[in-house]
Amino acid sequence: MCPTLSCTLESYAVKTRAVTSDCYGSRMTGTALMSAVIARANRSWCLFLDRDGVVNARIMGGYVRSWSDFEFVPGALDALRTLARWAPRIVVVTNQQGVGKGLMTENDLSHIHDRMLRAVAESGGRIDAVTSCIHLAEDRCDCRKPRTGMARAYLDVNPEIDGSLSVMVGDTDSDVEMGRRLRVVTGGCAVFRISAIDDPLADGTYLSLAAFAAAIAPLLPSE
Template identity: 45%
Template sequence: MTLDTSDIFKDWTLFLDRDGVINKRIVDDYVKSWADFVFCEGAIEALKFFNTHFKRIIIVTNQQGVGKGLMTEEELQQIHEKMTTAIDQSGGRIDRIYSCTRLKSENPFCRKPNPGMALAARRDFPDINFKFSIMVGDSISDLKFGKKMGMKTALIAPDFKIARQFPKLTNLWFTSLIHFADFIRETKKY
């Protein structure tokens, strides 16, 4: 479960899951409006730090709440617009958000761990090289997605017991996105 941060250069791409990484996950429900959206502690600060340490910052998020009819594409877009505005205003950035709104039961190509969103990102940003990318997520589908594309992976999980369940899928483990940023800050020499 290691990754030498000296390998991470400013031309790397950072892929981020949304729920449970950037914002608090709602157990057994979905973030259906901006009122439901709460940034995870330290996420804004981490995104500001990443702005100067990664060439691209991409969000890849499964959002089947749309496919279930619990929210519309427009409502999801409004959440993302308000989220990116808050991130931009704090000095961070998100280069693009890719969402798969189809149902898990359909196993669509766009839904993680399938590679659709990664390939869409590379189509939009041809300079993305998955060997020089890292996927940060809080679920096994995030880790599988990253590994399938040849990325490094970092798991966001509350305790090491969870991280130990996926030793072959996880290069790094942190309790939050800000702890990942702190790790890079403390170990990376530019």
């Protein structure tokens, strides 16, 4: 058993009983999660995190165009504080086609991200970098998810990070597909989906980032 793990599988089951209604035990999500935590303990790796629908509320059929449109998902800030204890790097990878469509400027987007980073830091969390694809779907760029360009660009300039230990968390098919493609490129990537519907293509599905972090928390060394 890894020395940094604070509990055994049995005690993990007890500690997480309160959150099992938020995850899908039939697919042994807890066990997959525990393996993911064990494999990454004391290693240098990166958690890639989708933004809309995971960190902040998604605007259906529209875009977050200014800070006043940006609303953290309930529990997301607390979740980021927990995840900061787990992941040596946390990098947001977000498709923001609204820039390519001219609905907002790159400046608007970086202003939103500055405010987001400040709010996360003020609540004791950490996001190390934000990478955005501002291109249109028809541009066929290398970075728009499900393509892996954003994650690869980060890994390219941070060679100390072991890409094969990557973790991808997102709420759409394209996030899960990005994680699966990254797995092929780097040799490994654990993929978790934020959804009310179990995704068999992911290693685990959780109702929210808060539910995901609540499942991780008992596996971390105590603060």
